[in-house]
Amino acid sequence: MVRALAQGTFDLLHPGHIHYLEEAARMGDELYVIVARSANVTHKRAPVLDGRQRRDMIGALEVVDHALLGHESDIFVPIEEIDPDVIVLGHDQHHDEAAIERALGDRGIDCGVRRASPRDPAYDGELLSTGRIVDRICERRC
Template sequence: MTTVVAQGTFDVLHPGHVHYLEAAAAMGTELHVIVARRENVTHKEPPILSNRQRRDMVAALKPVDEARIGHAEDFFVPIREIDPDVIALGYDQHHDEEQLAAALDEAGIDCAVERASGREEVRDDELLSTGRIVERICDERCD
């Protein structure tokens, strides 16, 4: 069995999230997803939806075997608990593969780091960013 971990904010689910999780699931036989806690999201605007709601939405997706909310203080706690063979990064996630691999090694966690591909076919009407979805809602619904 090959265990894969994917992680992210997953605020407003969109086709890019589904592609990422399908690609991550294809890297192994079991996919665990760690949903970032709202209070730990510092690289972009914090999520609109609650931790629980985002976890529940991700858990409902077909490729996902298990979803959990990340640890409040230590990124590595759930990774140690899951003990993955692979950590799958989204194609546009801000993490650097080499830096993450070095941090995992330093923490004594032995697993590969792979990056999922982007979607090959993106239709003109698709929004593959939560930020762009929020902007569109504001543009079309807010006065």
């Protein structure tokens, strides 16, 4: 059985997230998703929703077999526990594939790293970014 692993913040779930997870699921027989803990999200604005709520929303998706929160301090701990065959990165995630492959090799984790394709908006005004959703909320409700 091929284990695929996706990871992300998944704050304010949107169609771009669904596209990413569906594509990741097609790369394996079983899809694990690691949801970043709020304290570990340092490359963009802090999540609006608590990590447990984000994990529960991701876990409720039919395409996801297992959803879990990331480790408090070492992102590779759950990867070692899951032992995936492929890690699928989102098309816009800030991670460097080569650096991840080196870090995996240093830890003796033998798996490939692939990047998912982007998804274009299906219609004018469709928002595929949590940041854009938050901005729209502020424009219309704040």
